[in-house]
Amino acid sequence: MRRSSARYLLRVDDLCPTVRRDRWRELAGVIYKSRLRPILAVVPDNLDPALCIDKPDGSFWQQMLAMEQEGAAIALHGYQHRALSRGRSLVPLHRRSEFAGVPLSTQRSWIRSGLEILRSRGLSPTIWVAPRHGFDRNTLKALREERITLVSDGFARRPFVRGGLTWIPQQLWGPVEKRSGLWTICLHTNTITSEQLEEFAEFVSAHVSQFVSVEQAIAQFPALPLTVFEEIRENAGYARRAIARIRRGMMRRLCLERDSEGPLHANPKLGGRQIALTKADRDTKLHADQAQSRG
């Protein structure tokens, strides 16, 4: 059997002191056991209630620092993780975001403050991870001014240069075997299920030699601008993802409609199929759907 030349990079999003602690500890165990060197996307000053799962963990910043010392890359994951802007993003996966469409001076101030907060905790952020994939040319300009030269985003199959920064693509939200190229698997500790974590751990065991750090990814895949063909493929990927999101939204609405009509209801829009979901099931599903492509 021919060995796959694919490389994988783990990215963990939405890290802040109020992260869901049990799942984060479990994932951290996998990271340490297999000596992975992930991108840790840390929110500097979280004000997003969706990320307040547990009481603030007094050892959170120390944990980030320890993992960075083991080779993880610290990413600036926005500033306060709020999605109040409707500007168009360079990665058009969501309508609302924290950064896209916000004036340059504000973005500059948020990025500067975010970096200062992370640095005041002893961390050395080197890469940008936009909440909800939302950022624009002004974000890139502000990042360049702060000497952040790496972005984790985009649907290419290798790192590439755009807007004066090196983009390391992020295309997966769970383990998928690939034949070639560089694939970033993004996990959300707050919403991942135990089964998904187990599946990821098994994938790591089977492919541990194919996991790379940010430095290794850049060394193994020299970054050049994308070709026209690669750009077409990238845009087709965004379109497919947008359609999938609309479909999930429609299913969610149908579920809620069904909910308002009782816990067990034959909905003609679902072909008369009867599905009983407890409220806890629905809340979990809703949260997971929202988080899947949130970034």
Ligand SMILES: [Zn+2]
């Ligand atoms: Zn996020």
